[in-house]
Amino acid sequence: MPPAQPDPFRELPPTAGLPIGWRDLLAGFTASEGGFTRAAARFLGVDQLLLTCSGTAALVVALKTLALRSRRRDVIVPAYTCPLMAIAVAHCGLRLVTCDLAPAGIGMDLDMLRGLIGPQTLAIVPTHLAGRVAPVAPVRQLAAQHGAFVVEDAAQAFGAFQDGQPVGTLGDIGFYSFAVGKGLTLYEGGLIHAGDPALRAELARSAAEILRPAPLMELRRSLELAAYALCYRPRLLPWVYGAPLRRHLRHRDMVAAAGDDFGMDIPLHPVGRWRQGVGESALARLADFLEAGRERGERLRRQLETISGIKVISDAPGARGNWPALMVQLPDRQRRDQALQALWGAGVGVSCLFVHALNDYPYLAPIVPAISHPRARCFAGTSLLIGNSPWMRDQDMERIYTTLAALTALPQQPPERANRQGQG
Known part of the structure; x- marks a missing residue:
């Protein structure tokens, strides 16, 4: 079948992102520190959230925090997920274990998962893809039997629910992404949730050590967010x-076309106040x-x-x-x-x-x-x-x-x- 000819003056995005307006950009200049995080917590109906510079950075903070609690080193992830998952696990010096998908749906094959969990399993990462909700409760039950943690990948599902409970709050730790195409965007950003106050405090200490100021990277992200606000429309x-x-x-490079060609370096820095304010306004x-x-x-x-x-x-x-x-x-x-x-x-x-x-x-x-x-x-x-x-x-x-x-x-x-x- 021959490819359809694109309209040179109109293009649809591959996902539905919330447009950023000029009022959002102006609101960033009068934002209070932590305003976005507090607004996001109210949106989800949770006590506290921890802000990071990306969903990948959030996963790094989560895994490094858990690794301080245990000598275990295996992290089980779905075999079909974002390549950044593997890069984050390797960055933390942990061992990746992949689990096939279930016969139906996007969850992990529970029979295979039972055979993979062992005394070296630190964490299992059920993943919600493209806004669809994957089963977490059976994964958590298996993890509890073996003393493993559940880190819920809700990078693509901020605002989704399971039985009335926000996705991202169903495991021991959950994280979200605010990259382009994830609904709400800071151009890059992430949030971490943990229901246990002690674990939440440990995550905050880890984040303070891991996320070091990077003014040039923050300037770049701010310019990219402003460009997104300008260009995110069908005519541009x-x-x-x-x-x-x-x-x-x-060039038949499907990996690059899909944006799957990630580098091995993971930016790890705080999110500036202006981008937080833009996100709070758009939220x-x-x-x-x-x-x-x-x-x-x-x-x-x-x-x-x-x-x-x-x-x-x-x-x-x-x-x-x-x-x-x-x-x-x-x-x-x-x-x-x-x-x-x-x-x-x-x-x-x-x-x-x-x-x-x-x-x-x-x-x-x-x-x-x-x-x-x-x-x-x-x-x-x-x-x-x-x-x-x-x-x-x-x-x-x-x-x-x-x-x-x-x-x-x-x-x-x-x-x-x-x-x-x-x-x-």
Whole structure:
């Protein structure tokens, strides 16, 4: 299927981010220290939160704090997750252990997890992907049986809930990310939650030691946040997002196109008062923005599910996730790749969440065990992301819908061929 020609003057983002306005930028100059953290705690209905410069930095603070409590060194993570997870574990001098995905959904395979947990397990990291809520309670039950901690990765799910409780508060520690594309953004930022006051105090001490002032990096992030406020609109995104994306796609570099090509250095510094103030001002609009996104996402889900062979990852019973984007699975890798060829780079907000399972990124080979996880690899090879931007028009969704419907109407390829392609 030939790729659709993008509109050179219009581009949709791959996820629904809350726009930053000029009033938010001005509010940053009169912000009080810690105002964003206090506002975020009120938003979630929790006592306290700890601010870091990114979700990755939050994970580093969490793991280093837990490592001070124990001689254990194994950290179990899903085999399909952000590559930064592996980089953070390696940064902390800990050993990464990967667990395949469950037969259905985005949670970890509990049967495999039972076999992986042992006397060296320090922490297990259940991960909520693209605003969908993964099971945490069964993971916590298994962790408690073995004396391990649960660090909940809610980087992509700030404002989601499970049985009325905020996601990110279901484990011993939870963390959030405020990078671009995560709903609310500080351009880069993170928050840590811990319900236990003693653990919270230890996290604060670790953060004070780990996050050292970096004025030049903070200046860079501030300029990037101001540029985001200016450029995050359909008429400017073709230049700042679409052009680099299409260049990577022309070079067949899917990892770079998806933004999965991370360096091994992790910035670790405090967040400046101005960016905190911008975030505090924007946070006042987040609840309405997320609710509108949920309603829009549910409508798009129902529309997509009328296509035979399409699976849209949805919320489990009791969960109320966010909808920054819709995770969609096609019947096989061949048709997923054809869908990406037609739609990724066409300006309609279609992309990949993560290109590979963790074990299949060549640059992560020195820090990720060389273990094949078939369900994680299959999910990586058959899924794509459809952005849930409020700027999506009926004709944008019609292009996506007709492309996917045409592909799923094709005869399914022989199983042998599908299996060979799934190993690529």
